[in-house]
Amino acid sequence: MKRAKKQIFHDYIAKHGLKSTRQRDIILDAFLSTDRHLSIEELYLKLRAKHPNIGYATVYRTLKLFAESGIAREMQFGDGQTRYEHVTEGEHHDHLVCTGCGAIIEFENEAIEKLQDDVAAAHDFVITTHKLELYGLCAACRK
Ligand SMILES: [Zn+2]
Ligand SMILES: [Zn+2]
Known part of the structure; x- marks a missing residue:
């Protein structure tokens, strides 16, 4: 499942002429290995301890790319934070x-x-x- 999502994302990156970067891969791994419904802030803070060179703006832009590629969905739950949840083909909740x-x-x-x-x-x-x-x-x- 995790592999399939990585593949979808890498295909999307290639199709849109974007370079796959190490930072994006690190963010992708972190995203796929967390709970669902993560805010940008939460993912950024989670990454910061191990990867202090990854800035908030990079996390923000990368999550947007995840959503565009179809592996994540933007959600608002009324607290003013945009959250990203994992999207699994054919699954609904x-x-x-x-x-x-x-x-x-x-x-x-x-x-x-x-x-x-x-x-x-x-x-x-x-x-x-x-x-x-x-x-x-x-x-x-x-x-
Ligand atoms: Zn409660
Ligand atoms: Zn959900």
Whole structure:
């Protein structure tokens, strides 16, 4: 899976006449080996300890490239931070977002997916994509 994503990214880089750089590869490795839903800041801080020569702007631009190449998706969860999550072909999930601690929980629910299709069909509408975000407090934050 990780290899496939690297391949997709390298193909994209080559196709667009960009050079593949060591810094981009380091950022790609770091991104692929983290949790999902990482902000630019979080990835930058994670890299900084080991790779102090990689600047924030480079991380920013590289994440944008990941999104353009299709291996990452930009998400906003209402806290003003752009987050990047891993994209896996054919996979879909929605999110529960804790407004207390910022935890992001992924879920898949077939009944909800089906209901969305029913709603669309009732309006003679074809859904091409959707995102569902439910905001609230996680168990730890309610204590
Ligand atoms: Zn919480
Ligand atoms: Zn997600």
